[in-house]
Amino acid sequence: MKTFLLLLWGFTSQRDTLPDLQHLHYQVAAAPEWNSLFTRSSGWFGGDGIFSIPVNAPDSDSTLFLFSDTMTGHICNGQLQPGSSMIHNSVAILKGKAPLEKNIQFYWNRDHQGKPATLFEPRTPQATPGDYYWLGDGFVNTALHNSTYIFAYRMRNISQKDFGFAEVGNVLIVLPPNSRPPYTRQRQLDTPLLLPADSSTGAGSFGAGIFVNTKAAGAPNPDGYVYVYGVRGQQKMVLVARVLPADIEHFGKWRFWDGRQWNTDIHQAAAVTAHASNELSLTPLKDGRYALVFQVDGMGSAVGLRLGASPAGPFGPVIKIWECPEVKEDKRFFVYNAKAHPRLSKPGELLISYNVNAFDFFQVLPQHPQLYRPRFIKLIFPAQEE
Structure with missing residues (x-):
């Protein structure tokens, strides 16, 4: 375990009006039980x-985990056995908040031959055969009968250019x-929350992270909105939208931060920061600041954190809280999509995950x-900064 005191400089012209977005006292350690x-x-x-x-x-005290591409099969004595397969999404349910093997169950579908199959398949008017879903963030909407809303990328x-896939719908x-599971009564809605690439900026999409800033969700300074984060372009610019929970299906009532105010035009959404990752999280800290957690530069070697003055920023400089050791083990490995899990965190701690993958x-x-x-x-965190 290492202890860090970060002394980073910036925002000096706004020192009297902004909280400290430069310094964070913390310890960091692996979480072997998870x-x-x-x-x-x-x-x-x-x-x-x-x-x-x-x-x-x-x-319910249970947690629903959402996964995108998923491997199923068997490993025996460290060897992958024949018959493994990849499906495009799955879920798990953990009873309670402790990482106990006996309390977690994984779910996916089965095809007509009994083989593993993707849990959520595209069924919207804009879907075409061969499309599939990767899953974004989700939340329980207490304003709409406790229905769960989950973002999915079609x-x-x-x-084979780049990685050989593209997002074509949100x-x-x-x-x-x-x-x-298997969620036979689900509904699926096409949204207008996919931004196509233009001459100067890459494509973008919303659903990378959600912060429910409501009293019902236990937010410390609730304003009643759900904040939905998007990521755009190769620089992994972060965009912010918000909507009242009751209006989530009324896309004309969504608003997008344009750098000065909440705008009705998604095309005016401005980057509040950059060098983030396609999945991320925004978590309030007890001292009134907000922690934006992400993988630096999308697939960089470090888990990063920026301190924010509000759910829409401004945000301070990158604080590299963890150098992922996996990328040093093998040059073919890469790491990505770090995010926090506050509902699973112990008091005074913030549990964070990141993913590991490989080229080829x-x-x-x-x-x-x-x-x-x-x-x-x-x-x-020290007691005064929990």
Whole structure:
């Protein structure tokens, strides 16, 4: 465990009006109990994503984990067994908040031959055969009968340029209260929250992270809005939208931060910061500041944090809180999509995950069959900064 005192400079002209966005006192350590929970050898044995949201049942203390591309199969004596397969999304439900193997269950679909199949399949008017979903963040909407709203990115395989896929649609999946896998009563809504690339800026999409700033969600300074974060372009610029929970399906009532005010035009959304990742989180700290957690530069080697004055910023400089050791083990490995899990964090701590993957994935996986799973660290704050 290492202790850091960061002395970073900036925002001096606004020193009297902004909180300190430069300094953070903390300790950082691996979270082996959470790493162990997702080190598995049968059934689900790997996946990326891992957003954590409440289960939408009355008085439930359970957590729903959302995964995108998922590996299923068996590992025996460290060897990947024949018959493993990749599906495009899955979920898990953890009873309680402790990382206990006996309390977690993973879910996916089965096809007509009984083989593993993707849990959420595109069913919207804009979907075409061959499209699939990767999952974004989600939340339980207490203003709409405790339905769960989950962002989904409608993906399509293209030529082998870059990674060979592209996002072609942004979708909300709606799960009625008390829903359980396989979610047969789900609804799916096409949204206008995908920004195409233009001559100067790459494509962008919303759903990378959600902060529910409501009294019902226990936010410390609630204003009643749900804040939804987007990421755009190769510089991983962060965009911010907000909407009242009751209006989430009324896209004309969404507002986008343009750098000065909340604007009705999504095309006026301004970057509040950059060098983030396609998945991230925004968490209020007890001292009134906000922690934006992400992977630096999308697939950089460090988990990063920026301190914010509000859910829409301004944000301070990058604080590199953890150098991911996996990238030093093998040059084919990369790390991405760090985010915090406040509902699973102990008092005075903030649990954070990041994903590990590999270039030439299907060639590397037999050599490292448990590579493709989330890793966890925790920030430990001094009592005065919890």
